[in-house]
Amino acid sequence: TQLLEQSPQFLSIQEGENLTVYCNSSSVFSSLQWYRQEPGEGPVLLVTVVTGGEVKKLKRLTFQFGDARKDSSLHITAAQTGDTGLYLCAGVGSGGSNYKLTFGKGTLLTVNP
Amino acid sequence: GAGVSQTPSNKVTEKGKYVELRCDPISGHTALYWYRQSLGQGPEFLIYFQGTGAADDSGLPNDRFFAVRPEGSVSTLKIQRTERGDSAVYLCASSPRYRALTGNTIYFGEGSWLTVV
Numbered sequence: 001t002q003l004l005e006q007s008p009q010f011l012s013i014q015e016g017e018n019l020t021v022y023c024n025s026s027s028v029f030s031s032l033q034w035y036r037q038e039p040g041e042g043p044v045l046l047v048t049v050v051t052g053g054e055v056k057k058l059k060r061l062t063f064q065f066g067d068a069r070k071d072s073s074l075h076i077t078a079a080q081t082g083d084t085g086l087y088l089c090a091g092v093g094s095g096g097s098n099y100k101l102t103f104g105k106g107t108l109l110t111v112n113p
Numbered sequence: 114g115a116g117v118s119q120t121p122s123n124k125v126t127e128k129g130k131y132v133e134l135r136c137d138p139i140s141g142h143t144a145l146y147w148y149r150q151s152l153g154q155g156p157e158f159l160i161y162f163q164g165t166g167a168a169d170d171s172g173l174p175n176d177r178f179f180a181v182r183p184e185g186s187v188s189t190l191k192i193q194r195t196e197r198g199d200s201a202v203y204l205c206a207s208s209p210r211y212r213a214l215t216g217n218t219i220y221f222g223e224g225s226w227l228t229v230v
Contacts, residue, residue, distance in 0.1 A: 004155075040223060040224075041223050041224075042117070042204050042206070042220075042221025042222050042223055042224055043156065043204075043221050044221070045218050045219065088155050088156075090155070097169075099144065099146070099161050099163075099168075099169070099208075100158050100161065100169070101148075101156070101158065101219070102158070103155030103156050103157070104155050105153065105154055105155050106155050
């Protein structure tokens with residue numbers, strides 16, 4: 001069974017601070033995706049990382065994929081209250097299972113004003 | 114519609130009752146997925162449709178759960194003899210046809226929150 005572990009589970013910070021959340025896998029997926037989910041809504045895709053060592057930036061968010069393609073991190077610079085939400089990483093299945101997502105439990109981020 | 118639409122948004126039912134949850138995917142998307150998200154957990158895969166057929170139903174927890182998509186668009190998730198452990202948010206998602214998720218985007222609906230009392 002492929003598992004994704006996310007840490008920390010909860011994170012509460014002040015506006016303007018920087019933060020990093022982590023996603024570690026017990027095995028290799030074909031790619032890894034990061035989602036943000038707000039209360040009462042479905043997850044929304046932020047980014048897909050595919051290549052080991054890859055770094056992608058989305059405004060104040062920086063995503064890294066480990067060289068071995070088993071771990072990833074999300075770094076937020078100068079957090080804003082609008083960044084509050086549940087951040088989920090998800091592994092995309094390989095080969096014939098490339099439609100299936102395996103999610104971690106998520107990191108619940110609260111940014112206080 | 115503009116996004117994935119799910120109804121009802123909330124459903125409270127008694128243990129043992131039958132429940133249907135409906136999903137209307139984004140127009141033109143032939144791939145449709147159901148996921149279940151329990152409190153404090155990430156979404157868990159239930160079933161995947163490509164067109165009208167269920168290509169993978171390996172995530173359905175037991176035979177009380179069944180899903181259909183008779184015309185390749187709207188899908189219904191059916192739960193028989195509901196149990197308190199079925200309480201969760203049931204998320205539907207869709208994506209364009211014949212493309213792996215690595216190069217593709219899956220769009221989730223807002224979910225149907227099911228509470229079994």
